[in-house]
Amino acid sequence: MTTAPRRPHEPGDPVTLDARRTEAVHPGHADLDQLPLPALVQVFVDDQQDAVRAVQAAAGVLEDVVAAALPRLRAGGRLIYAGAGTSGRLGVLDATELTPTFSWPPERAVPLIAGGMEAVRHAVEGAEDDREAGAADVRAVCPGTDDVLLAVAASGTTPYVLGAVHAARAAGALTVGIANNPGTPLLDAPHLAVLLDTGPEVISGSTRLKAGTAQKIALNTISSALMVQLGKVYGNLMVDMRASNDKLQGRAVRMVRHATGADDDAARTALAQADGHVKTAIVMLMLHVDVAQAAARLTAAGGHARLALNAP
Structure with a gap:
C-alpha cells in the first residue's frame, strides 16, 4: 500500500509540538514575514518586555x-x-x-x-x-x-x-x-x-x-x-577598575572627583600614584594619606572603600 506524500503544514493544521514553551510557535506572529518594517521592528522591541x-x-x-x-x-x-x-x-x-x-x-x-x-x-x-x-x-x-x-x-x-x-x-x-x-x-x-x-x-x-x-x-x-x-563599588561607582586606556582614564578622573570633591589636578595626581586604581585614589584623597597607607586601610577593610573610610 502506498502512502500519499505529506503536504506542508498549513495554519490551523494540528501539529505535534515540543512541550517546552521556548520551542512553541508564538500565536501572535503568524504574519511576521509580511509586516512592514516599522511594525516588524516594533514587534521585536515590544516582545523583549x-x-x-x-x-x-x-x-x-x-x-x-x-x-x-x-x-x-x-x-x-x-x-x-x-x-x-x-x-x-x-x-x-x-x-x-x-x-x-x-x-x-x-x-x-x-x-x-x-x-x-x-x-x-x-x-x-x-x-x-x-x-x-x-x-x-x-x-x-x-x-x-x-x-x-x-x-x-x-x-x-x-x-x-x-x-x-x-x-x-x-x-x-x-x-x-x-x-x-x-x-x-x-x-x-x-x-x-x-x-x-x-x-x-x-x-x-x-x-x-x-x-x-x-x-x-x-x-x-x-x-x-x-x-x-564584595566591595568592588563605592556608592554606585565602579571604583575597583584600573584606568588602562584613554577612555577609562577620563572615567577614573571623573569618578575620583565625584567621590572626593577634588579638582582635576588632584584627582590625576592621586590616580598616578595609585597606578590608576580608583578606589585607592579615593581613600588617599579622602583621608589625606599616601598610597601605602590607603592600600593598607583597604586591605584591613576587606577591599570595601566605605569601611576603609569609616575605620577609626
Whole structure:
C-alpha cells in the first residue's frame, strides 16, 4: 500500500509540538514575514518586555543565589559558567567583563561552553548533546566547595549543561541552574534553580531573542550584586577598575572627583600614584594619606572603600 506524500503544514493544521514553551510557535506572529518594517521592528522591541518581566518574577531566587554564593567567593572561590550556544556565549561574556569592570581576577571567572572557545564564533554541531563532555569540562577545572557553577540553558534540557551540573555538585560546588522552561531537568538538578519563563519566541525557537535577554539580565544581576557585596563599588561607582586606556582614564578622573570633591589636578595626581586604581585614589584623597597607607586601610577593610573610610 502506498502512502500519499505529506503536504506542508498549513495554519490551523494540528501539529505535534515540543512541550517546552521556548520551542512553541508564538500565536501572535503568524504574519511576521509580511509586516512592514516599522511594525516588524516594533514587534521585536515590544516582545523583549517579556524578558524583563520574567527576571522580575525571579528576583527572589536571584537574591538567594547571591546570598549563597557570597561566602564562597569571599573564601576565594570562583564563578564557573556552563552553557551551550547562545547561553554559553552569554556565560563567556559575563565572565570576561568582570575583569575590566571590577578587576576580578580572570582565573576566578571560568567560562565553559559546549564545543570549547571555538563555539563562541562558530557553531559546533552536536557539542551540546554530549553530557559527558560537560562533566569532563567541569572536572578539568577542579571545582571545590568554594566554587559556584552558573549553568545556563534556555531549554532546561541541554545534556552538556546537565553533565556540568552533576559533576560540579559531586565535587561539592554550589550549583545554580538558569532555564527558560518550567519543569525541566536543569531546574531539578542544582542546589538553586532560576526559572526565567519567557514563553514562545517571536521567531519560533530562536532563544537568542528574549530568552537570551532574560539570561543576560539574570547573569548581570547575579555577578554585579556579588561584586557590590564584595566591595568592588563605592556608592554606585565602579571604583575597583584600573584606568588602562584613554577612555577609562577620563572615567577614573571623573569618578575620583565625584567621590572626593577634588579638582582635576588632584584627582590625576592621586590616580598616578595609585597606578590608576580608583578606589585607592579615593581613600588617599579622602583621608589625606599616601598610597601605602590607603592600600593598607583597604586591605584591613576587606577591599570595601566605605569601611576603609569609616575605620577609626
